[in-house]
Amino acid sequence: xxxxxxxxxxxxxxxxxxxxxxxxxxxxxxxxxxxxxxxxxxxxxxxxxxxxxxxxxxxxxxxxxxxxxxxxxxxxxxxxxxxxxxxxxxxxxxxxxxxxxxxxxxxxxxxxxxxxxxxxxxxxxxxxxxxxxxxxxxxxxxxxxxxxxxxxxxxxxxxxxxxxxxxxxxxxxxxxxxxxxxxxxxxxxxxxxxxxxxxxxxxxxxxxxxxxxxxxxxxxxxxxxxxxxxxxxxxxxxxxxxxxxxxxxxxxxxxxxxxxxxxxxxxxxxxxxxxxxxxxxxxxxxxxxxxxxxxxxxxxxxxxxxxxxxxxxxxxxxxxxxxxxxxxxxxxxxxxxxxxxxxxxxxxxxxxxxxxxxxxxxxxxxxxxxxxxxxxxxxxxxxxxxxxxxxxxxxxxxxxxxxxxxxxxxxxxxxxxxxxxxxxxxxxxxxxxxxxxxxxxxxxxxxxxxxxxxxxxxxxxxxxxxxxxxxxxxxxxxxxxxxxxxxxxxxxxxxxxxxxxxxxxxxxxxxxxxxxxxxxxxxxxxxxxxxxxxxxxxxxxxxxxxxxxxxxxxxxxxxxxxxx
Numbered sequence: 001x002x003x004x005x006x007x008x009x010x011x012x013x014x015x016x017x018x019x020x021x022x023x024x025x026x027x028x029x030x031x032x033x034x035x036x037x038x039x040x041x042x043x044x045x046x047x048x049x050x051x052x053x054x055x056x057x058x059x060x061x062x063x064x065x066x067x068x069x070x071x072x073x074x075x076x077x078x079x080x081x082x083x084x085x086x087x088x089x090x091x092x093x094x095x096x097x098x099x100x101x102x103x104x105x106x107x108x109x110x111x112x113x114x115x116x117x118x119x120x121x122x123x124x125x126x127x128x129x130x131x132x133x134x135x136x137x138x139x140x141x142x143x144x145x146x147x148x149x150x151x152x153x154x155x156x157x158x159x160x161x162x163x164x165x166x167x168x169x170x171x172x173x174x175x176x177x178x179x180x181x182x183x184x185x186x187x188x189x190x191x192x193x194x195x196x197x198x199x200x201x202x203x204x205x206x207x208x209x210x211x212x213x214x215x216x217x218x219x220x221x222x223x224x225x226x227x228x229x230x231x232x233x234x235x236x237x238x239x240x241x242x243x244x245x246x247x248x249x250x251x252x253x254x255x256x257x258x259x260x261x262x263x264x265x266x267x268x269x270x271x272x273x274x275x276x277x278x279x280x281x282x283x284x285x286x287x288x289x290x291x292x293x294x295x296x297x298x299x300x301x302x303x304x305x306x307x308x309x310x311x312x313x314x315x316x317x318x319x320x321x322x323x324x325x326x327x328x329x330x331x332x333x334x335x336x337x338x339x340x341x342x343x344x345x346x347x348x349x350x351x352x353x354x355x356x357x358x359x360x361x362x363x364x365x366x367x368x369x370x371x372x373x374x375x376x377x378x379x380x381x382x383x384x385x386x387x388x389x390x391x392x393x394x395x396x397x398x399x400x401x402x403x404x405x406x407x408x409x410x411x412x413x414x415x416x417x418x419x420x421x422x423x424x425x426x427x428x429x430x431x432x433x434x435x436x437x438x439x440x441x442x443x444x445x446x447x448x449x450x451x452x453x454x455x456x457x458x459x460x461x462x463x464x465x466x467x468x469x470x471x472x473x474x475x476x477x478x479x480x481x482x483x484x485x486x487x488x489x490x491x492x493x494x495x496x497x498x499x500x501x502x503x504x505x506x507x508x509x510x511x512x513x514x515x516x517x518x519x520x521x522x523x524x525x526x527x528x529x530x531x532x533x534x535x536x537x538x539x540x541x542x543x544x545x546x547x548x549x550x551x552x553x554x555x556x557x558x559x560x561x562x563x564x
Contacts, residue, residue, distance in 0.1 A: 006458065026457055046474055061188075078106045085295040086231075099221065119143070137161075145169045145180070222243065231287070235482070236477055236480060244275060275479050298313070348437055356381060455540055494537055541559055
């Protein structure tokens with residue numbers, strides 16, 4: 001059972017926004033809850049444009065980075081881009097490669113294989129690349145901030161390195177790099193901007209365009225940065241909000257061959273694309289390539305000029321995504337069987353393991369189990385005497401801080417508050433499981449392990465109409481830091497028996513006597529027993545406008561339900 005929590009807001013701030021600003025009360029509440037509590041902030045939130053982006057040269061290291069890249073372009077030096085294999089890293093490679101190519105650069109890229117190389121800068125891989133492509137300048141994207149030894153080694157080989165990253169730095173930085181671009185580095189000048197890795201690269205391209213007069217390439221970069229930013233789950237506020245909002249607008253107007261093929265393969269209408277399409281359709285397909293080994297096809301798709309090639313790359317991505325889904329379903333079944341053997345009342349940390357579980361999908365399955373059982377979850381693949389795992393935590397528990405107490409059991413670990421990767425000896429698995437479980441019992445209160453639904457505000461069915469929806473759309477794009485608004489309505493009547501869809505979803509109709517809506521509960525089949533025709537209930541939901549058989553209507557996407 002979920003705990004329902006109605007978000008609190010400052011009434012004076014709501015009143016300040018509604019008075020003389022033509023902002024309805026429900027919208028004012030949504031804005032104030034999100035920290036948009038003055039008319040000036042509202043103006044920036046609703047109407048921020050590219051002109052409101054900060055000068056990229058305010059970022060520490062930008063001048064040095066741009067100077068070295070322009071020098072490499074002028075001298076016709078070979079440049080290699082090294083990125084991560086997720087959507088953020090792939091998007092960053094695409095943007096930078098496209099810009100440098102159009103600037104006349106002799107440029108290529110490489111990225112690690114999840115299984116052969118692992119995450120981060122790999123010197124051995126770059127040495128092999130250099131035999132075929134003798135580069136003088138290496139630019140990392142979405143990685144490299146912790147690559148102190150690697151940068152030292154590359155520098156000794158005569159390679160200049162520029163680091164672009166957004167991950168948390170260690171105390172020691174790769175200071176032998178020509179430049180470090182990372183908002184999280186102290187004194188970066190961008191500490192207030194939670195940019196994704198692709199966002200940092202966009203700032204670099206923005207700066208380069210000012211020096212090279214290649215401003216037309218920013219339109220392409222803007223489209224791609226919106227995809228990487230949404231996919232990397234960074235807060236969609238401030239610059240990130242502008243980049244995503246303007247990027248989606250750019251995609252709606254015109255597209256590239258690669259983007260068009262991607263949208264077509266995902267059944268996305270280009271003219272109405274939204275952040276949710278990136279989260280649930282585009283990002284999983286791109287990520288599937290990296291999860292299963294080689295993500296280069298995504299880069300080639302976005303940069304090709306050939307329609308036939310673009311479609312083939314998109315079809316290949318669809319096939320890989322289907323393969324990823326099959327692997328995920330198989331692993332999820334094995335994990336759920338293990339959970340049945342667990343003493344859940346005395347378990348606050350689930351650590352589940354198996355021999356040769358597919359490392360490309362353990363993170364997704366860990367997320368699913370975490371959401372279902374609401375506690376930190378680790379899924380581990382055992383290979384010989386070593387174990388490789390992915391952990392997903394819950395709100396209020398910084399899993400990295402927890403793991404610091406068990407460093408002696410771990411060969412390596414890293415990540416951020418809610419997600420971590422671990423490597424350890426197989427023999428240490430049980431000790432880690434018991435140790436973390438005991439630590440969570442000792443240091444965290446029981447109520448933290450009760451899942452909570454955050455409700456933005458209470459509404460009446462009579463409020464939900466075209467005017468309401470147009471106001472609601474002003475808050476888009478939705479994502480981390482600006483989630484899709486969740487509403488509550490009390491004491492409505494269940495008008496129909498719940499209909500089961502595909503064995504996982506439920507559908508019914510509800511009304512207040514005058515206004516009637518279709519309610520869909522995606523993956524909410526467990527709520528079926530709570531829904532009785534002609535009984536009254538309280539609903540928690542989000543609002544969507546859907547088109548079906550040439551008819552437009554409002555659909556309430558069910559979050560939870562309580563019988564009265």
